[in-house]
Amino acid sequence: MKTTKKYGKKTDLALNLWVKLSRAFAVINKKATEDIAKYGLTEPQFCVLECLGHLGQLSIGELTRKQLVSAGNMTVVVNNLEKEGLVERSREPGNRRVVKVQLTAKGSKKFDEIFLNHAKYITHLISVLTEKEQSDLAKLLKKLGLIVQQLNHNTK
Template sequence: MGTRYRGSTEQVLALDVYIKLMRASDAVANRVHSHLKAVNLTVSQFGVLEALLHLGPLSQSQLAQKLLKSGGNMTLVIDNLQKRGLIERVRSNTDRRTISVHLTEAGRKLIERVFAPHVEQIVSALAVLSEAERHTLGQLCRKLGLAQKDNGNNQIF
């Protein structure tokens, strides 16, 4: 087991699975995101560009929800992308309170160039698993993630 904690069997198993999940997630993420440094993008910046490429213009709050980021963090990410000329904020003509985030041409070219190698990194990282194992892992991750929506806001500290 991956933990030295001496609790109940259920606690020790849960901690062991959690440790393995986090280590695997970090290892895969580090491998998959390693190419982003070469194009001077953070993981969050890449996520914004990718979401805008595949979903079209979105509000800042929609982007934060899609990427599981706080509003404050998303503001900083979007500010930095805007400074680089990769995205632009566009105010609605019909409702001046509504601002959507759009890719610029430079942003579109960058994400289109970077996305294909990103996908290949993911394919390569997951190649150790059979197709059936990838399906099972996907189902288990979805189940685990969806279950947290009901319990995620219970702060214990």
């Protein structure tokens, strides 16, 4: 195990955490994406189905905010889901700028078929940690994510 201090203790500690966080995410995300691919979906497509399946009708803007993604990107992903007949668009009556997206019957069926299986698969992966480790880890990650998100964009 490398313990060399290269940039000072504080920096090394933080960089090490960032490396471990990136790595853990990448490893699990890769397997999760492979699992989703078995159902004929890409990972971002699955995320949209999951959002709509759990929360119902959402606008493009709401989807982008939930997934930290650009609007242009969401338009493309929704286009591809629409081609497959899994979701459909409709204009909001009160504000015609807004496009609402919702599952079709086919999309709803697909969501039901996939979600539980995928959840079991993720649970299987994560269960390499004890329940206490899982809740400790989740607590720390929640704190990290929330505070960093609130940091001022322009603070360097």
